[in-house]
Amino acid sequence: MTFWRNGVRTPAWWAAAILGVALFSFDIAGYVRGGTTDWKTVFFLVTMAIALVTGLGVWAWRPQTHMGPLIYWWPALTVAGDLMVAYPRSRTAATLGLGLYTMGLIVFAQMSLSYSNGKLVSEYPRKSLVGRAAWFYIFIGGYAAQVIQNLYNLAVVDGRGCPYCFPTQERSWLYIGKAPFSLDWWNRGWGIEILVVLPIGLAVTWLKFARQPPGGRRTFLPIAVGGTIATFFGATVLYFIVVADQAALGSVSSYSWIQTAGQLGAALAVFVGLLIVRRARGPIGNLVVELRRAGPGGVRPALARAIGDPSLELALWLPERGVWADESGVEMSLPEGRDRAVTYIGDDLAALVHDPVFLHQPALLEAVGSAARFALENERLQAELRAQLAELRESRARIVRAGDEERRRLERDLHDGAQQRLLGIGMALQLLQTARDGDREQLLAETEVEVQAALAELRELARGIHPAVLTDHGLGPAVRTLAERSPVPVDVGASDERLPGEVETAVYFIVAEALANVAKHAHASRASVSVARENGIVRVEVSDDGVGGAALDGGTGLRGLADRAGALDGTLEVVSAPGAGTRVLVVIPCAS
Amino acid sequence: MGATVLIVDDHPTFRKFARRLLEQCGFVVVGEAEDAAGALAATLELRPEAVLLDVLLPDGSGLDVAAELAAADQSPAVVLTSSRSAGDLGVALAEAPARGFIPKASFTGAAFAELVA
Numbered sequence: 001m002t003f004w005r006n007g008v009r010t011p012a013w014w015a016a017a018i019l020g021v022a023l024f025s026f027d028i029a030g031y032v033r034g035g036t037t038d039w040k041t042v043f044f045l046v047t048m049a050i051a052l053v054t055g056l057g058v059w060a061w062r063p064q065t066h067m068g069p070l071i072y073w074w075p076a077l078t079v080a081g082d083l084m085v086a087y088p089r090s091r092t093a094a095t096l097g098l099g100l101y102t103m104g105l106i107v108f109a110q111m112s113l114s115y116s117n118g119k120l121v122s123e124y125p126r127k128s129l130v131g132r133a134a135w136f137y138i139f140i141g142g143y144a145a146q147v148i149q150n151l152y153n154l155a156v157v158d159g160r161g162c163p164y165c166f167p168t169q170e171r172s173w174l175y176i177g178k179a180p181f182s183l184d185w186w187n188r189g190w191g192i193e194i195l196v197v198l199p200i201g202l203a204v205t206w207l208k209f210a211r212q213p214p215g216g217r218r219t220f221l222p223i224a225v226g227g228t229i230a231t232f233f234g235a236t237v238l239y240f241i242v243v244a245d246q247a248a249l250g251s252v253s254s255y256s257w258i259q260t261a262g263q264l265g266a267a268l269a270v271f272v273g274l275l276i277v278r279r280a281r282g283p284i285g286n287l288v289v290e291l292r293r294a295g296p297g298g299v300r301p302a303l304a305r306a307i308g309d310p311s312l313e314l315a316l317w318l319p320e321r322g323v324w325a326d327e328s329g330v331e332m333s334l335p336e337g338r339d340r341a342v343t344y345i346g347d348d349l350a351a352l353v354h355d356p357v358f359l360h361q362p363a364l365l366e367a368v369g370s371a372a373r374f375a376l377e378n379e380r381l382q383a384e385l386r387a388q389l390a391e392l393r394e395s396r397a398r399i400v401r402a403g404d405e406e407r408r409r410l411e412r413d414l415h416d417g418a419q420q421r422l423l424g425i426g427m428a429l430q431l432l433q434t435a436r437d438g439d440r441e442q443l444l445a446e447t448e449v450e451v452q453a454a455l456a457e458l459r460e461l462a463r464g465i466h467p468a469v470l471t472d473h474g475l476g477p478a479v480r481t482l483a484e485r486s487p488v489p490v491d492v493g494a495s496d497e498r499l500p501g502e503v504e505t506a507v508y509f510i511v512a513e514a515l516a517n518v519a520k521h522a523h524a525s526r527a528s529v530s531v532a533r534e535n536g537i538v539r540v541e542v543s544d545d546g547v548g549g550a551a552l553d554g555g556t557g558l559r560g561l562a563d564r565a566g567a568l569d570g571t572l573e574v575v576s577a578p579g580a581g582t583r584v585l586v587v588i589p590c591a592s
Numbered sequence: 593m594g595a596t597v598l599i600v601d602d603h604p605t606f607r608k609f610a611r612r613l614l615e616q617c618g619f620v621v622v623g624e625a626e627d628a629a630g631a632l633a634a635t636l637e638l639r640p641e642a643v644l645l646d647v648l649l650p651d652g653s654g655l656d657v658a659a660e661l662a663a664a665d666q667s668p669a670v671v672l673t674s675s676r677s678a679g680d681l682g683v684a685l686a687e688a689p690a691r692g693f694i695p696k697a698s699f700t701g702a703a704f705a706e707l708v709a
Contacts, residue, residue, distance in 0.1 A: 427606075
């Protein structure tokens with residue numbers, strides 16, 4: 001009995017429930033005592049019972065709107081008024097009946113126009129023509145006019161001796177006496193009032209219908225149709241009572257079941273409409289519970305279940321990267337076209353990629369989105385983290401690969417360079433042992449060349465591993481040395497200030513590689529290097545006036561430089577429009 | 593008249609001094625090649641009696657060259673050499689169809705003559 005447990009029952013609710021049950025019991029008891037087993041009466045009572053239960057249910061489940069009391073008072077007042085039919089010879093019942101006559105019907109009209117949030121035609125602004133018309137219809141043409149009419153009836157109606165004139169055969173406790181003026185004139189005026197007010201009510205009802213969203217129309221249609229039938233019938237009966245001759249009334253009254261049928265349709269529609277709302281709310285409730293339990297990556301399946309779309313994809317906006325990504329942080333693009341629909345959640349938070357059929361349930365998608373907001377924020381952080389992790393993993397692998405590659409290169413350089421020279425020198429020494437004088441001098445000269453070449457190659461190699469000038473004199477002199485060796489003229493702006501070793505090394509190799517790229521690819525006439533430390537940040541810029549068009553992933557070793565900067569929490573950016581030179585900008589944090 | 597020799601190595605310094613050491617010992621160096629393809633072509637053309645063959649060639653392994661030479665008619669005597677030690681080159685070296693292996697660091701004409709003889 002979750003319906004019962006989920007409800008909110010105030011003392012007012014309990015009072016209303018007890019009153020409702022009491023009214024029904026009295027009414028039924030009256031009919032039973034009077035021996036009435038008319039099926040129309042049973043039909044009427046069943047309809048009213050459904051309306052009463054619906055009203056009490058909505059009152060308990062959705063206490064924040066006035067819908068519950070509105071639905072409740074319609075059958076409650078109608079049945080209270082009906083007591084005069086069940087007890088035709090009771091003056092108390094006559095007082096109640098004449099006093100409340102058709103009041104229930106007006107509450108019903110108000111309820112219909114207030115579906116489903118309890119506010120009168122909330123589809124239109126209150127001050128609009130439709131808003132004002134609805135207000136006039138219910139409060140002036142409805143309640144105010146009916147109160148006047150009923151006060152009049154209480155004062156003058158006397159059913160004694162005229163079994164078909166009125167539903168009761170008594171007079172009220174407020175009975176004064178026969179009307180001092182002609183009943184006909186009063187009745188004609190009354191008939192005209194109804195004929196003016198009712199078209200307004202019908203127009204407002206169907207204007208309200210026109211503004212319903214596609215999903216809402218399905219529920220509101222029976223209410224509008226039922227309302228129209230019930231009101232029309234009420235009007236017709238009233239018209240015949242007051243304007244036409246009394247004989248016609250008898251035949252019209254025997255068709256009162258049409259009015260009841262209209263009301264039953266409306267009652268059932270309200271009931272089912274609420275069930276649909278509850279069915280839509282059920283999954284949201286489950287979703288909230290599921291999301292609380294969902295681990296990383298568990299949000300998408302939970303949302304898919306809540307919406308009922310197994311094909312649902314989740315896209316999360318990663319603001320730092322400016323891309324959409326799935327839950328594992330893998331970049332994705334939102335689909336365009338008609339096969340898939342996209343519903344955005346929050347400002348730049350997430351997007352649901354779903355079957356377009358769910359576009360007809362915007363309320364469901366919105367509710368799911370709101371319920372999942374917090375979880376989605378979380379999921380987004382996770383995705384961001386995963387993307388960072390993946391990036392880190394890639395960069396780490398690249399750094400390891402670059403390290404391996406570097407060692408292989410060193411081995412090859414040693415093998416092909418200095419080692420071959422030394423082997424040659426060894427062989428020359430063997431030859432020297434047996435060489436004749438003339439050959440001896442030539443061999444010595446050749447050996448000397450080999451020794452010099454071996455030394456030069458070893459020096460070059462050592463500088464490639466770690467330049468002594470960097471170790472001994474710091475970044476400024478080391479960068480100037482790089483600039484001197486560059487085939488392209490380089491302007492250097494760098495101080496002699498010493499920086500932490502790892503920063504100096506990183507910046508040195510970045511500048512070295514960047515200048516090597518300038519020499520190899522840029523076709524530049526000049527280049528410049530600047531290194532500056534400011535507010536705990538080292539900024540390095542290597543720029544040239546060459547052909548541009550360099551890219552981080554262009555295979556020029558820039559990616560490796562970016563990894564080097566990244567390893568120190570720094571960033572490397574390449575600005576290189578074709579034809580506009582290349583600028584490599586590096587920022588590395590460097591506390592003093 | 594000593595045996596004819598083809599020297600196969602991608603380093604010109606080694607080829608230069610190896611030629612002189614071999615010539616000192618009476619060998620006739622009929623040609624030089626710097627890679628695997630060149631070695632096979634030169635062997636076919638020059639028909640040397642012996643080949644001094646570097647294991648690590650730019651376009652392949654000297655061991656594969658040795659296997660091909662061994663499969664041919666009138667296969668020359670192959671002596672393998674490398675700047676690496678025998679241990680670095682692994683078991684494939686021992687299984688190669690060659691007279692023997694001389695590390696470059698201890699290469700002498702006499703060592704070559706001993707293996708070829």
